[in-house]
Amino acid sequence: MTISQDLFTRAQASIPGGVNSPVRAFNGVGGTPLFITKAQGPYTFDADGNKYIDYVGSWGPMILGHNHPQIKQAVLAAVENGLSYGAPTETEILMAEKVKELMPSIEKVRMVSSGTEATMSAIRLARGYTGRDKILKFEGCYHGHADSLLVKAGSGALTMGVPNSPGIPADFAKHTLTVSFNNLDEVKAIFEQYKNEIACIIVEPVAGNMNCIPPNAGFLEGLRSVCDEHDAVLIFDEVMTGFRVALGGAQQYYNITPDLTCLGKVIGGGMPVGAFGGKQEIMDYIAPVGPVYQAGTLSGNPIAMAAGLKALELLSEPELHLQLEAKSQALCAGLQQAADEAGIALTTNYAGGMFGFFFTNADSVNSFQQATECDLERFKQFFHLMLEEGVYLAPSAFEAGFVSTMHTQQDIDHTIAAAKRAFAKL
Numbered sequence: 001m002t003i004s005q006d007l008f009t010r011a012q013a014s015i016p017g018g019v020n021s022p023v024r025a026f027n028g029v030g031g032t033p034l035f036i037t038k039a040q041g042p043y044t045f046d047a048d049g050n051k052y053i054d055y056v057g058s059w060g061p062m063i064l065g066h067n068h069p070q071i072k073q074a075v076l077a078a079v080e081n082g083l084s085y086g087a088p089t090e091t092e093i094l095m096a097e098k099v100k101e102l103m104p105s106i107e108k109v110r111m112v113s114s115g116t117e118a119t120m121s122a123i124r125l126a127r128g129y130t131g132r133d134k135i136l137k138f139e140g141c142y143h144g145h146a147d148s149l150l151v152k153a154g155s156g157a158l159t160m161g162v163p164n165s166p167g168i169p170a171d172f173a174k175h176t177l178t179v180s181f182n183n184l185d186e187v188k189a190i191f192e193q194y195k196n197e198i199a200c201i202i203v204e205p206v207a208g209n210m211n212c213i214p215p216n217a218g219f220l221e222g223l224r225s226v227c228d229e230h231d232a233v234l235i236f237d238e239v240m241t242g243f244r245v246a247l248g249g250a251q252q253y254y255n256i257t258p259d260l261t262c263l264g265k266v267i268g269g270g271m272p273v274g275a276f277g278g279k280q281e282i283m284d285y286i287a288p289v290g291p292v293y294q295a296g297t298l299s300g301n302p303i304a305m306a307a308g309l310k311a312l313e314l315l316s317e318p319e320l321h322l323q324l325e326a327k328s329q330a331l332c333a334g335l336q337q338a339a340d341e342a343g344i345a346l347t348t349n350y351a352g353g354m355f356g357f358f359f360t361n362a363d364s365v366n367s368f369q370q371a372t373e374c375d376l377e378r379f380k381q382f383f384h385l386m387l388e389e390g391v392y393l394a395p396s397a398f399e400a401g402f403v404s405t406m407h408t409q410q411d412i413d414h415t416i417a418a419a420k421r422a423f424a425k426l
């Protein structure tokens, strides 16, 4: 028995499923989750002493690689002054100013402690601002686990087969409308059907929770127009894409201005953080200025702000995001070529520092339906073969992969060589 297997058995006795977030349990691929003891640069190390090239990156925030020395230093310096005050600090202002500078659509921003809190609060704000109850999301998009948003959700919910979770009253879920990602006709039709009833559209501008699916040309522009036409709020959930797809997020990459933006893990540099922000007129509906209540004891936590602020400073280096995208491109091109040579049907997608690959005969994958029709058995086999090769991919076919600035050409070459050997065994 490996140490990870032993720890997993122990964990299951006192933690539901042995994990504190379902997708970590390897339900999507079978087998035992790795218990991690440390992570450095592009690598993670498990309890059995194995080293892996890591493309999970703590599910996205580790754009600069694990345990970046300057972020670590910022955290250590902040710790000297206490762990939490529950009162305002100057670092929160610096963080807000930095976020506004990098994402000009954000005129005011409120810090929270997770991506879930950010999307939940943004939805409440959109409802309060418009006075409407219904919201529109896309099948397979995941926006955290708030009740309104766990409807036809992606990520772990899709992997576990519970995209509509029990525990959410039907009377509540009926206010969440869903249509297909990348299908503008369905969006227009549902706005006609529910005239003056829809408060907002919330969208992952690059879907990263049903594998990686970039928006079709014109899709995000279309969402902007529909929201303008119907006085609805356009919310970009950039928890995954923010500061990763481009420094200014997907909104910069695709040049679309949302009304509200949700941010997450990246602005904590690995600490538990989220934020939502946008047009001042809408944000001023939030308490204490406005009537929509939203709060958090640990919001703006000084350690998390110090880590996040340093991360955003480091991410602001010129050319960094072009280099990140070049790594995604090189990885996808290498995987594609290796699969073609082995006669394995594979398609890849990438946007900035996020990527995905699909075992399918389709030339391209741009819908939830296509993503769910891919060969999941093949994915599982490939995942485990890559793990044996020392490459740690997301343990689900419905998650994006992430590169970091610390992944070297050698790491990418190693990954492609490992994939060649794995494809030969499929």
Ligand SMILES: Cc1ncc(COP(=O)(O)O)c(C=O)c1O
Residues within 6 Å of the ligand: 114, 115, 116, 117, 119, 142, 143, 144, 145, 204, 208, 209, 237, 238, 239, 240, 264, 265, 274
């Ligand atoms: C796009 C998106 N939105 C929201 C969330 C929720 O964030 P958190 O897990 O920090 O609550 C996630 C990830 O979990 C995500 O990928």
Ligand SMILES: N[C@H](C=O)CCC(=O)O
Residues within 6 Å of the ligand: 021, 022, 023, 024, 059, 060, 142, 155, 156, 208, 209, 240, 399
């Ligand atoms: N896809 C999720 C976040 O982006 C995975 C993280 C989790 O739910 O634990």
